[in-house]
Amino acid sequence: MQQQHAIPLRKFGRSDVNVSALGFGGHHLGDARDEKEARRIVDEAIDGGITLFDNCWEYHRGKPNRGMGAALKGKRNGLFLMTKICTHGRNKELAIQMLEESLRRLRTDHLDLWRVHGVSFRQ
Numbered sequence: 001m002q003q004q005h006a007i008p009l010r011k012f013g014r015s016d017v018n019v020s021a022l023g024f025g026g027h028h029l030g031d032a033r034d035e036k037e038a039r040r041i042v043d044e045a046i047d048g049g050i051t052l053f054d055n056c057w058e059y060h061r062g063k064p065n066r067g068m069g070a071a072l073k074g075k076r077n078g079l080f081l082m083t084k085i086c087t088h089g090r091n092k093e094l095a096i097q098m099l100e101e102s103l104r105r106l107r108t109d110h111l112d113l114w115r116v117h118g119v120s121f122r123q
Helices: 026-031 033-046 059-072 092-104
Strands: 009-011 018-020 024-025 053-058 079-087 113-116
Touching: 009 033, 024 026, 026 053, 033 059, 053 059, 053 092, 059 092, 079 092
Parallel strands: 024 053, 053 079, 079 113
Antiparallel strands: 009 018
């Protein structure tokens, strides 16, 4: 039986991947009291039909990444996980370190999207 989502799914860009039309931004998980509260918040998002989860290496010194990682443990399949780096004049070696640290914090070996925070590209 196909799961019914309270939030409609949409194609992500030009890919064949469908994600929830509403995404979950991880920044506010930095305000969660502890990982238990972060897990509850993320569980409610998943139960509500959210499949797109976004975070950033720099938010609250990594607390949201750690909370989201704890919350998504064992639930990664079927979810679209992205994170960002903030370059602010930093070099590529540091960007790779940020990526690896984000993967550890998020308790995953892969991302669905990794992007530079605050940079937009025009065609």
